[in-house]
Structures are given as C-alpha cells and as structure tokens.
Amino acid sequence: MIKQLFFSLGIAILFCSCTSKGTVKADLIITNANIWTGNLDAPKAEAMAIKADTLMAVGSLDEILKFKGEFTEVQDVQGKFITPGFIDAHVHLLMGGNSLLSVQLRDASSKQEFIERIASFSKSINPGQWIVEGNWDQTLWGGELPNKVWIDKFTGSNPVAIYRMDGHMILANSAALKIAGIDKNSPDVENGEIVKNLDGTPTGILKSEAMYLVLNKIPKLSTAEKKMQSVPLKIT
Structure with a gap:
C-alpha cells in the first residue's frame, strides 16, 4: 500500500513538473534549410531543433519554433543543404554520379546486350565525348x-574507357588507344598488362596500372560538369 502511494505521488509530481515547465526548449534551432531527412514519406524539411548533442525534431518552421526558448540560439542557414552524417564505406561520390550519367553495363547479361547498350549510349552524346x-x-x-572490335564501329570518334565492376580492368576502344599511343609495339607497364591478340594487336583490355595509359588522357572535368555529376545523387 505504501509503495503504491509513493508510486502514485511520484507520477503526479512528474506530471505537474512537465505541465508547468512545458515543452523542453532547444539550445539551437536551424531555419531556412534544405534538410534531407532520409524519410521517404517526408524527405525534406526546413528547420530542426537541437538540445545538447541530441536532435530533438525536424520539420516545418512552425513546428520547430515550438521548441524555442529564452536562451535558444536561432541560425538562418540561407537554404544550405543539411544531411545526416555520412559513414564513408569507401564511397567515391563524384565517380558514382558520373557512373549514373554514363552507360549502364552492370547487369548486361550477354555480349549482344553489352554491345547494344554501348551503341545506344554513343548515339545520345556528342562526337568526341568520352x-x-x-x-x-x-x-x-x-x-x-x-x-x-565489339564496339569500334558503334563508338566511332567517341573514345571509350569503361571499367570492369571491380575497377581493376578497363575496355578501351580504338579511338582511346590511339589517343594514348597504344599499339602492337607498346610494352606492358610495371604492375599492369596490355592484353593483346595472337598477332600482337591490343584487344582493348588494360589491366591494373596499364589502365592509366588511357585514363590519364581523359580531360579533367570542369566545375559545371562536376556539379552535373552530383545531380543523380541528389547532392546540391
């Protein structure tokens, strides 16, 4: 009986304390933000409230201002993008964006499908574009x-340097090999291989360090092109 009395009293005191003090106030409120929440039902928000090292709430400005107290700092971030912290599991963000903008071969399940996808993509880009x-x-x-030889007649003047899925091998077409100065007389490089046919002509497969004979010839991206790479990843 006594235990029940003290328990009931404790609940009452706690209830009175909460109702008298009202909502816990934030130390920091961030407004005018472009917040990616990771919640598919509400992927974006404009404001957030923080208490110490805890994110209290994310939502609309009206919702978040309920957490504003006398000593709350309010920061207008002027539309800046905010995202939960990334845990980098060996991610190459710009490379990922570039991959999404290029020909998709990861699930090409036949030689013919491989060729057709490259041929189709080549028609969609400008002459000379890698x-x-x-x-x-x-x-x-x-x-x-x-x-x-699978792709030369479809790619024409468009140099090709497409990775195998593990990133340790590329296929280059004749246009790319010509730019890199690779022919039947080219020797292998240290820690790399220029794969050749029986007659000594390159097949287009370059392994490991040999890849960079071609990759280093690809023009550097402009700032505008780097921004374009971020679009498929929704990073702005």
Whole structure:
C-alpha cells in the first residue's frame, strides 16, 4: 500500500513538473534549410531543433519554433543543404554520379546486350565525348572478356574507357588507344598488362596500372560538369 502511494505521488509530481515547465526548449534551432531527412514519406524539411548533442525534431518552421526558448540560439542557414552524417564505406561520390550519367553495363547479361547498350549510349552524346564508367561483368555472359572490335564501329570518334565492376580492368576502344599511343609495339607497364591478340594487336583490355595509359588522357572535368555529376545523387 505504501509503495503504491509513493508510486502514485511520484507520477503526479512528474506530471505537474512537465505541465508547468512545458515543452523542453532547444539550445539551437536551424531555419531556412534544405534538410534531407532520409524519410521517404517526408524527405525534406526546413528547420530542426537541437538540445545538447541530441536532435530533438525536424520539420516545418512552425513546428520547430515550438521548441524555442529564452536562451535558444536561432541560425538562418540561407537554404544550405543539411544531411545526416555520412559513414564513408569507401564511397567515391563524384565517380558514382558520373557512373549514373554514363552507360549502364552492370547487369548486361550477354555480349549482344553489352554491345547494344554501348551503341545506344554513343548515339545520345556528342562526337568526341568520352564514354566512361560502365562497370561491366563478363561472368554474366560466360566469362569472355570484351574486345574493342565489339564496339569500334558503334563508338566511332567517341573514345571509350569503361571499367570492369571491380575497377581493376578497363575496355578501351580504338579511338582511346590511339589517343594514348597504344599499339602492337607498346610494352606492358610495371604492375599492369596490355592484353593483346595472337598477332600482337591490343584487344582493348588494360589491366591494373596499364589502365592509366588511357585514363590519364581523359580531360579533367570542369566545375559545371562536376556539379552535373552530383545531380543523380541528389547532392546540391
């Protein structure tokens, strides 16, 4: 009986304390923000309230101002983008954006599909523009490594340097090999291989350090192009 009395009294005191003090007030309120919440039902918000090291609430300005107290600091971030902290599990953000803007080969399951996707993508870009990324996997069509002759007639003046999915091998077309000065007389590089046919002509497959004979010839991206890479990733 006594225990029940003290328990009831404690609940009453707690209730009175909460109602008298009202809502816990934030130390910091951030307004006028472009907040990505990660919640598919409400992916964006404009304000957030923080108490010590705890995020109290995210929502509209009216919702968040309820947490404003006498000593709350309010910061207008003027539309800046805010996202939950990234845990970098070996992520290359710009490379990822570039990959999404380029030809998609990750699930190409046959030689013909591989060729058709490259041919179709080549028609959608400007002459002379590089075709990169790709992320193909030859094991999906039986294991035969792709060859430049598969794609040369479809890519024309567009240099090609498309990665295998593991990033340790690329396929270059004849246009890219010419830019890099690679021919049947080119020796292998240290820790790399220029794969060649029986007659000594390059197949277009470059492994490990040999990849950079071509990759280093790709023009550097302009600031505008780097911004374009961020669009598929929703980073602004």
